[in-house]
Amino acid sequence: MSSSISRRSLLRGAAALAGASAVGSALSSCSSDSDNPGSKAAVTITYWDWYASQAGWVDNEIKLFQQANNGIAVKKTTQVSDKYADLVSLAYRSNNPPDILMVPKNPPLTQQVSQDWLLPVDKWATKSWQSRFPQNSFVEGVDVFDGKVYTAPFAAPAPSLQLYIHHGVFKDAGLTNPDGSVLLPKTWDDVSRAAEAITSKSGGKVSAFGFGNSTNTSLAWWLDLFVRGAGSPGGAAVGGIDGMDYRVGKWTFGTDRNYLDVINLLMEWKNKGWFYPNSMSINDEQARAFFERGRFGMTIGGVWNQPEWTKHKFTDYSLVTLPSPSGTPKALFYGPPGGKFVAVSSKSKHADEAWAWFDWLYSREAGKRWVEQGQGLSVYQENNDPKGVTFAPFAQYVALAGTAVVGPQPTIRNPELTKLELAAVKPDINDVLAGVYTGQIKDVQGALTSLTDKMNQALADAVKAVGAGASLTDFAFADWDLTKAYTTKPGA
Incomplete structure (x- = not known):
């Protein structure tokens, strides 16, 4: 759970890409030191990651x-993403871990430190070195423990979900500007008008919207994206503590009217026949393929969509994020x-040699190449310049960098919360949405209220288990302005 507190998941659709690309092998070795000047180096360091679709960037x-x-060679091994944590644990138990590694998601970083897996890098990561990062990059309980630095941020907070627009479908429906470019929706009404035009002009042969919910996750993306534009802090598409409304330190699915309004909007669209009829039975990969083929005009996903489409030479799309009732999120x-x-x-x-590779990966130059090669956003804001990106859809994504900022973090206020273990609540928001969409749940408000009560009770139980050092008030940030970055000061 502490890992969930200290790190929001969503840019990080890269891990899902890695898993999809590497399925079928528990371990795929990708040594990168065979045909380069470093292959005869005096020292070879071993490096593990789970990057598959990002392998080109790493290899470069x-x-x-x-x-x-010239004195150092890097031998890279890329592990399957869903096996990575287990393989790292096994390597440590066998006393044969790599010299440097991507930090696994589990166990929590605090536990990795307490188990003596990781080396403090303060010897090299001086205050001068840290100063090249943005403010608040090194935080006790996140990447610093007992005053010692173990890792550092690489990517900036990112717009994890986008509404993707198929150019061909929109043009066929007459959804264009006077100059012939595609008319991109910005408001809920814009989205509805586009959906109506697509359905009408195609005679129902092309659906306005589509998704793949066979894994019971994609519907939550629709709720999350639209509810943020309306003025709620999201949470529908993320698990654990990260789904909370930190303004009040509780879950608010049943008390924040925006959630019900968005669900009603989605159901209105469904009842009009605007969703691809098999959306509940196909998976996200199939939905991406159907969108590519123009079976529907709009879908919601993350930047993880783009590598597969690029591989297929499909570039005829645009993306927007945070459509809102008024046009201003x-x-x-x-x-x-x-x-x-x-x-x-x-x-x-x-x-020392492992640190040299560590330092290289965290350089501004490496981060700039990360962005320019279409992998994600850099922790260095100056690198997030869409003008440096030649691929238009990814340039659009980079241009959305300002829609993601630092939010409240309870563990900074109270490090005792790193001990918190939050029990999963079932049915969760994904189950509720599926029940509403399929008509099994009639009382939407009642279902949302019940879910909210159960989640808040689970939080209360988890806080009680931490002991006297934790309180429910640790999760409330009444001064949080949802349109601005938030900096939590220890003890505040």
Whole structure:
């Protein structure tokens, strides 16, 4: 749970891409030191990650690093994402971990530190080194423990969900500007008008919307994206503590009217026949393929959609985010201060060389190449310039960087909360949405209220289990302005 508190998931659709790309193998070795100047280096360091679709960026960085550091070679191993945490744990139990590794999602980082997996890097990560990062990048309880630095943020908070627009479908429906460009929707009414035009002009042969909910997650993306634009802090598409409304320190699915309004809007669209009829039975990968083929004009997903479409040479789309009732979003996407990416193993016999690779990956230049190669947003805001991106759809994504900011973080206010273990509540919001969409749930408000009560009770129980050092008030940030970044000061 502490991992959920200290790190919001959503840009990080990259892990899902890695898993999809590497299915079928528990371990795929990708050594990158065979045909480069570093292959005969005096020291070879081992490096593990789970990056598959991002492998091109990593391999290029290894090549550049070895050219600049002729004495060091990097041997990379890319693990399957859903096996990564287990393989790292096994490596430590076998006393044979890599010299440097992407920090696994589990166990919580606090536990990785307490188990002596990771090496503090303060010897090299001086105050001067830290100063090149944005303010509040190094936070006790997030990437700093007992005053010692173990890792650092690599990516900036990102707009995790976007509404994707199929150019061909929109043009066929006459949804264009005077110059012939596609008329992109900004408001809820714009989206509704576009949906009506697509359905009408195609004679019902093309659906306005589509998604793939066979894994019971995609419907929550629709609720999350639209509710943020209306002025609620989202939470429908994320699990654990991150789904909370930190303004009041509670879940508000049943008390914040925006959630019911968005669900009613979605059901209105469904009743008009605007959704692809098999959306509940196909998966997200199939939905991406159907969108690519123009079976529907709009879908919701993340930047993880783009690599597959690019592979298929499909570029005829645009993306927008946070459509709102008025056209101006009243809430944004939020990520925590601090962050994690790679760390040096405490067992490394080549810590200085591992640090050199660590330092390289965290350089502004490597971050700039990360953005320019279409992988994500950089922690260095100056790197997030759409003008440096040649691929138009990804440039649009980079241009949305301002829609994601740092949000409240309870563990900074009270580090005792890193001990909190929040029990999962079932049925969850995904189950409720599926029940409403299929007609099994008639009393929507009642279902939302029941879910809210159960989740808030689970939180109360978890806080009680932490002990006297924790309180429900630790989760409430009454001064939070949803349109601005939030900085939590320890003890505030």
